[in-house]
Amino acid sequence: MKQKLSLFISMLFLVTIMTVPISAHAETAAKSFADVTEKHYASKEISKLAQMGIIEGGSDGLFHPDSEITRGVTALWLSKALKLKEPVSLKGFTDIPESSVYSYAVNSLKEKGIVEGDEGRFNPEAPLTREQMASLLVRAFKLKENGVNVWFKDESSIGESHYKDVVRLKQHLITDQLEYLPKSRVTRAQLVLFLNRAISQGETGKDEIPLSDFLRKSKTRGIQSSPDGKMTAYVEEFEGHLQIYVDQEGVEQDYRITNMKDRDIENFFWFNNERIVYTTSAHGLEDNHVHSVNPNGKEDKDLTPYDNIRADIMESLSYLPGHESDMLISINNRDRTVFDVQRLNVKTGKMELVAENPGNITEWLTDIYGEARLAVAKDGINTKILYRSSAQGKFESILDVKFGDSFKPIMFSFDETQIFALSDIGRNTLALVKYNLNTKSIGETVYENPEADVTDIVISYKKQAILAVKYETDKVHYHYLDKEFEQLNQAIAKKLPGEQFIITGNPLPESKVNLFVYSDRSPGVYYQYNRKDDTIKKVKDTMPWIQVDQLAEMKSVSYTARDGMTIRGYLTLPKNAGDKNLPFVILPHGGPWARDSWGYDKEVQILANRGYGVLQMNFRGSTGFGKALFNAGNKQWGQAMQNDITDGVNWLIKQGTADPKRIAIYGSSYGGYAALAGMTFTPDLYAAGIDFMGPSSLLTFLETMPPYWDKKKLYMQVGDPGVDKQMMEDYSPLLHVDRIKSPVMFAQGVNDPRVKKKESDQMVMAIRQRGIDAPYMIKEDEGHGFRGYENQLDFYTIMLKFLDTHLKK
16 A cells, blocks of 8 residues: 555656756756766756756656666656646556656657657656757757768667667757767766757747847848839848838738749849849859849749859949840850840840950940940959949950959049049049049049048039049948939938948939948848938838847957058957956958958857857058058968967957857958968967858969859969979968868758859868867858858857857866
8 A cells, every 4th residue: 555655646746847847957856966966977967857847856866867778767857857748548568657756747749750760669767868969859859950960980770770860969059079979878967968959949038039030031021112212122021031021002902923932032123114123043052143123023034044144233234225125244155254234135135245254355345325335354463453444345455453452443534534443543542533544644543532432422413523532441331423312311320220231223303312231230221311301210121120229249359460551440359248258259351352340240149149259450451441451461361360369368368358169260261261371370378269161271262163153363362283283282272171170060052153162071071080079060052151040050060069069168
């Protein structure tokens, strides 16, 4: 009788702990175990799961962390972690009677397909092996394939029935061991560690924003009004792909006019009131196609339906009599290595050759009547500006531009006697200048900024004038050339104090001015300003679920490199974390012929929200700050360019901002190379590295570049294998993996046209041969970067786990 009563009480206790909410156990089940000291490797996890009521000690009040755990106890813990309901049947296994303390747990797990028996037996007192644990956790927490290629030294000893599950466990970084020891028995403390990691999948801590909020595509972007103002088009996500929607006056609900499934919409514009033109690419191949569609969604047509080509829109010709349905594009369908100018009918798709590329032209420029009359041509490593006086004339060289200088034609003057261009000939920064076509010489300087390059201009075709010149130092600024435009911007600025804004579409409309407003903490909001009554209204928020006050501020900073050169960048510290001894991620930009800018950066905010400081820097070779900084990067991959990054890290450490033992380096494209170079050439500086599609060898990278890239120019900027082979070998991380001391994570798209998958493959294999772990995420449907939401979610989930493992342990 006493035995039956004892079993009844045991069953009652089991049912109770399985049905009471976990929050209740935080008070009633909190325990400290005398045999688990604070120094024990699983002390925090044991305390956490005990407080949650998932695990418990023995009748002696001790936990026995190093004792082997049985299959039955594992089932008890797992059922509590999953909060499983009472099973339908208690007769799932012949060796577990209904009165067994394991009965509810094991049968609940069986009904969920989590546990399996052997000829009807469960063997609850048998010890749990590590490969069995892997299968239980993978089934229980539904760990899916995420594209991470993993490696175990002892993978041949993993049982065939458990192999995929052991791989899943490492794919999700629940284990990061090089030797899994699949047949070894699991201790109670070990199971706690693994179970806690599995439970934590997808969890967000206090003040942490779910990754999905950062990665969801903008609800609305690219708002554009039709020429007559009666319709508005914008891009919005539908079933995983961006689609074009139209909002029409008098129609209650917006309607979708595209149905992309295998291609992504890159951009669009109103060709006229009856036609919208848009471009697409497939799976990261950068094979841009030009499409057109009616605003009602009819007559959707791919105008450039060729394989392995790239088409780029130059301009509309609809303003010209006889060409109301025509536009100009540059396309390499005749020869993959060069781009011709074609006149394209947006209704029929008919193309007519306007200017054939003789093989050396890299850019075309049309006059105000849409005639291709200016071209930029390669001349070895130098550049020539070619010009013809009429569309039927012969191109002649009017300006030689030496390597290291820049001359970038922007537009013909409205009287066609001059060209407006960005030039740094005879100066350091790009200035807006006039080139006189009669005297064949550079004339007046319209505007020059001594600190930064001019990047763009604002034009009014109605006024036939340049309204403002754009440049970027810490932020984007304008130098105004038109008083009306200046006053308009001042009036808008009063309505949006402290915000950055861009006027989209017509810069000087009579009444309604469309605006895109953004900041370092806001991904962007569309507004409309009414000039007539001086009012402003919000139109659409691109990501309304993002709360600005939860995000971190990005501050402009600068530091001095070891040779005295000033390096400008941006520092973002996690909110409410102070400014001392923080874990840090160094984030060099891609390109490298690009720059980091102030504004909302998804990656920066993800890292800051998870407690990491982030440093971005415009190292030499970056654009935007003059040719001295830019040209100082020539043939300096892994050398002075890398020193600028290293000097930034040391600057953080000297200030006490970064904890020197908790710094990682992460980058994409060139930034990926910089991450590998940092891990290779300064191995004591970083605790971990992440390479996203970065070159691993300067030699193999140049061998596989796209056919339309300028090889001679790259030889001057990166290195010439025929002249600089030794230097390129010296600074190729692939050839120096023996210097790497810390783990490196990799990610790569199979279809990448810029940095071939081989660059990552060969580096991963070389590192693994050294016995260093190298998790490697491969996505079959991606190119140079991950665009798909699920792929991005997989990447950032694993990236954060990787960083937490090596920077927060």
